[in-house]
Amino acid sequence: MTPEQLFAALTPSPDDRKPLYLQVGDRLRDLIASGALRRGDAMPPERELAEMTGVSRVTIRKALGQLVETGILTQKPGAGTFVAGRIEQPLSALLGFSEDMRARGYEPGSIWLDKCTAGASPDEAMALGIAPGAGVIRLKRIRTANGEPMAIETAVISQHYLPDPAMIGDSFYEALKACHLLPMRALQRIRARIASPRETELLQIDSPDAVLEIERRSFLADGRVLEVTFSSYRADLYDFVVELRTTGEKE
Template identity: 65%
Template sequence: MPLYLQLEARLRHMIDSGQLRRGDVIPAERELASMTGVSRVTVRKAMGKLVQDGLVIQKTGAGTFVSGRFSQPLSELSGFSQDMRARGFTPGSHWLDRQHAMAGPDEAMALGVAPGTRITRLKRIRTADDEPMAIETAIVTARDLPDPSMVQDSLYAAFRARGLVAVRALQRLRAGLATQQEAQWLHLKPHAAILRIERRAFLADGRVLDVTYSTYRGDMYDFVVELTASSTTLS
């Protein structure tokens, strides 16, 4: 791998893991070259790649700063709280709704249950170090989550306490524009770019454990998927 890509990967890992956090200053080009033992041209190319991907911001006369974007791999099944803690952030929630209800037709179809089945609805603003990152609405059968107050920060921690473990999930992503209410909750300008994600998690026996609808800030998140070639020749 070229040296500039090695350096870019090292810096990207430091940002994703929380070693470098939003607003932190990246050392100057000359200093970074001295620290890593590579040329300034190599440093410049690595930083250019990070700027292009939105992970750092270069301000004339002020320096280079971590922008605070997150790269979230789509190949890993993890919850928001787990992901934020792994990056060195403190996850939190502002609850908007946490109650029992009867499943409507769409909810029943998503969960694979009969309409009118008792479910638990959980709607909240997810935060990292008290900064809003996403709006999340989860639906679960009351059988699997009989008491909504069991969920504090992590829904999956509440599941594990009941011996329920998701083994796989399906996700659907689409781009969108924030509504006025979404923009207010996420501290965005009206009609700012957002990512809408629907995730359906399954237990080992194939039963749906939860369906979660999330709205992520487009200025803070990149979702990354790794692709591998099949045994046939690519054309």
Template identity: 50%
Template sequence: MTDLFSTKDFGDTSAGPLYLQLHRRIVEAIASGRLKPGDHLPPEREMAAQTGLSRVTVRKGIEALVASGRLVQRRGSGTFVAHRVEKLEQALSLLTSFTEDMARRGKEVHSQWLSRGLYTPAPEEVMALGLGTSDQVTRLERVRSSDGVPLAIERASLSARVLPDPDIIDSSLYAALEKLGKRPVRAVQRISATNLTPKDADLLSVVPGVAGLKIERVSYLDNGQVVEFTRSIYRGDAYDFAVELKLAPKAKEDQT
């Protein structure tokens, strides 16, 4: 990697601004495989010393690569070559879990737990789950990854009567609910655009402010009981949600 950040050719004024020359050199190294997903780039100070460029120029070139998604910066760790994200198409007509979605694609699933436990419900949880003032809520918050790439943040809330022990959840929430006889059979789901907060962007290894998808799901048993209230944040560059549309039947008056 040392020759990648050498002073060679940076003096060619016909090649454009210096920060773009650095930008181009790193892009070409990623495309050729000299830099691989997960590779750690030298600190800004070292790159400036190796290239002979100012730290301001190096910072400008790196920021452009981070904004384009080719590099990712992690607080306290440094700058890395971003993993290539495969675009996933998700059908909206099926009620499935993240684990089931990835299993159908033959992908490995990993969960990074952020928190889980029993809590006093917030007003929106009381409304969504139909809880009483003395009820408790089970909260599950985790980052869901596939093949090592973080794709979504799930924040699920369930009545403690439905799930009294959050520690029984391994990978799939729905698999655990099925064992308890509480797996939902239908759901109402709302999807909206959002810009990722610095906290969520850091968890998903993307740039703060980039486009994401906010998904709220309320799931029900066949008797109408609410089981789950989940708010998820999905990477906008990783998901396409698809739904089949059919021609609406003609109204009776149109058929007479």
């Protein structure tokens, strides 16, 4: 397929009432999610994209800009716009992995390593605010984006909230929503370290590569801890981004 044929797929539909730049952005996400565009691929210049799609350069600029803001594309001064080589996750947003990946144009997936009931370990009990040995559901899996390993994740939740691991399908957060268990806030602790031999194998990375070790506790509206997740993310593909604002006070 020629570039002209590929990017012609971005052409908006006259029957779609959505703004043109959003239509172009959605279609570009679809190209990335399908694998037609891959990490590091360059976007044609705005003028060429406008000619291929029949929309204005302003529309193309807005479509690309929204995908840059969400981390799907990246812009390099003097070089152009590219499919992002890394995934950026804003720390200010409370999203499940699947929801986050789909929003960025990637197809999320899971490779289950374990889904069981167990007694809470001391670390799990402390994080969840329950007694050691109390019943929990432990969910361990490899999280993937477009089939590529991104993270090893172990989510733990008290059986008080979810009594049976069979209630959980591909999306842990969808299972929580089905039970009307909506986390309203979360605390996340991140540190970098060298991957263990097992992590190196599961994430298909070289040794000694780094991972981002993350502990995330999610809370219900009344302040109770709902679940805790321990994850190891690939440091070569994942960035966590936080927006900082001034308080308005000046010295």
